[in-house]
Amino acid sequence: MSDPEKKDRIPLHQSAGAMLASRPRMEIGGAEAAPDPLIQFFTSIPLFSLLTADEVLHLLRVCSIETYKAGQTIFEEGRAADSMLIIERGELEVTVRGTAGDVVVAHLGDGSVVGEMALIVGGPRTATVSAVTETRAYRLDGRDFENLRQQQSVAAYKILRKLLETLGERAHNGAQRIQDLFDRPADNAPHFERTCRDLLDRIQRALPPDEAP
Amino acid sequence: MSQPTPSRATLNAALGRMRLFAGLSEEDLNIFLDIAEVRTALPQEHLFDAGQPLDGGWLLLQGRVEIAEQPWPRRRLHRQVFSPGDLFGLPGFIKGWESRRTAVALESTSALYIERRAFLRLIDSGSLAAFRIFDALLDLYVQDVQSVNQLLDDIYSRPWETLDLLRKHAQP
Numbered sequence A: 001m002s003d004p005e006k007k008d009r010i011p012l013h014q015s016a017g018a019m020l021a022s023r024p025r026m027e028i029g030g031a032e033a034a035p036d037p038l039i040q041f042f043t044s045i046p047l048f049s050l051l052t053a054d055e056v057l058h059l060l061r062v063c064s065i066e067t068y069k070a071g072q073t074i075f076e077e078g079r080a081a082d083s084m085l086i087i088e089r090g091e092l093e094v095t096v097r098g099t100a101g102d103v104v105v106a107h108l109g110d111g112s113v114v115g116e117m118a119l120i121v122g123g124p125r126t127a128t129v130s131a132v133t134e135t136r137a138y139r140l141d142g143r144d145f146e147n148l149r150q151q152q153s154v155a156a157y158k159i160l161r162k163l164l165e166t167l168g169e170r171a172h173n174g175a176q177r178i179q180d181l182f183d184r185p186a187d188n189a190p191h192f193e194r195t196c197r198d199l200l201d202r203i204q205r206a207l208p209p210d211e212a213p
Numbered sequence B: 001m002s003q004p005t006p007s008r009a010t011l012n013a014a015l016g017r018m019r020l021f022a023g024l025s026e027e028d029l030n031i032f033l034d035i036a037e038v039r040t041a042l043p044q045e046h047l048f049d050a051g052q053p054l055d056g057g058w059l060l061l062q063g064r065v066e067i068a069e070q071p072w073p074r075r076r077l078h079r080q081v082f083s084p085g086d087l088f089g090l091p092g093f094i095k096g097w098e099s100r101r102t103a104v105a106l107e108s109t110s111a112l113y114i115e116r117r118a119f120l121r122l123i124d125s126g127s128l129a130a131f132r133i134f135d136a137l138l139d140l141y142v143q144d145v146q147s148v149n150q151l152l153d154d155i156y157s158r159p160w161e162t163l164d165l166l167r168k169h170a171q172p
Helices: A018-021 A037-043 A054-060 A142-150 A154-183 A187-206 B007-014 B025-032 B116-125 B128-157 B159-170
Strands: A010-015 A064-068 A073-075 A083-089 A092-098 A100-106 A128-133 A135-141 B036-039 B047-049 B058-061 B065-069 B078-082 B102-105 B109-115
Touching: A037 A054, A054 A154, A073 B116, A135 A142, A142 A154, A154 B116, A154 B128, A154 B159, A187 B159, B007 B025, B007 B058, B025 B128, B036 B058, B058 B116, B109 B116, B116 B128, B128 B159
Parallel strands: none
Antiparallel strands: A010 A064, A064 A135, A073 A128, A083 A135, A092 A100, A092 A128, B036 B109, B047 B102, B058 B109, B065 B078, B065 B102
């Protein structure tokens, strides 16, 4: 079986670092310097919002630029997660396998990031990501991010801080959801029962007639 | 909390012996100690309680601390005993989330309290000791998410059991 993360990619043979080198020289942080659109683009993304202009440039040196055709699979659910994407331009669709087929869980556009947990958690992809339109994105490999961490890069640790916030938020929200459910059991039991019955109903309707109970 | 505060040199030596900070210089550790505050506790004294928002995290220096949690749906008591070199009070390191756990000193204990904002400033300034703590926190946060996911799985993969439990708790 081919690896869509490798085979279907259209490498432009251009790293973000090479692109930076070919751009007109800019004075980062200088009083007279005009704000650089690329740096503005990165720092407007919450994951990179703590980075200085120099740190964005440092990060870009290890990113590659990729272009994906409409309909192309970029990440496939179940495959090893080893990189993340920062969408510069285009639209991606995120789907997960369900009992009744694939379910679209999100559409991502310009400035979105996808697969960022691959930088710290690894493991298999939890969803499939495909291009809806032609998409141009920056790709950051987990291995390169790990190298930045090994080099004690402040940029890497600022990104890590944002990823830890996301992880902490998930743990907090999940625990809060459980707490809320059991804090008011009399109020929540009827709603929980309705949800369960709806779910069961949907599963039964999705099954082929000969497999239905 | 009546134990004498150890000197900076004693603290520096104690941190230097921890695996967490192996290979770091005295200067690296001093930068970290500048933002840390020594707190002591007597046996059975609570360092924090479940439901309490935390403004910082903890690094145990001496003694043992029990971290206890009684999560839904089964309300089984989970106890973990922490030893010197362990980090605890996770929600306080990154944000001021409420703790789901209670921390109680099992014996005379001293710990470094690491106030969040000062700690995050250390990260921004490139402190190697703060980076080491972040590396350790990463694994702990991943484990924490996994444990909450396990509880959610427990609740939603056996919905009828959960419903029975809700009805049982709903009875006056």
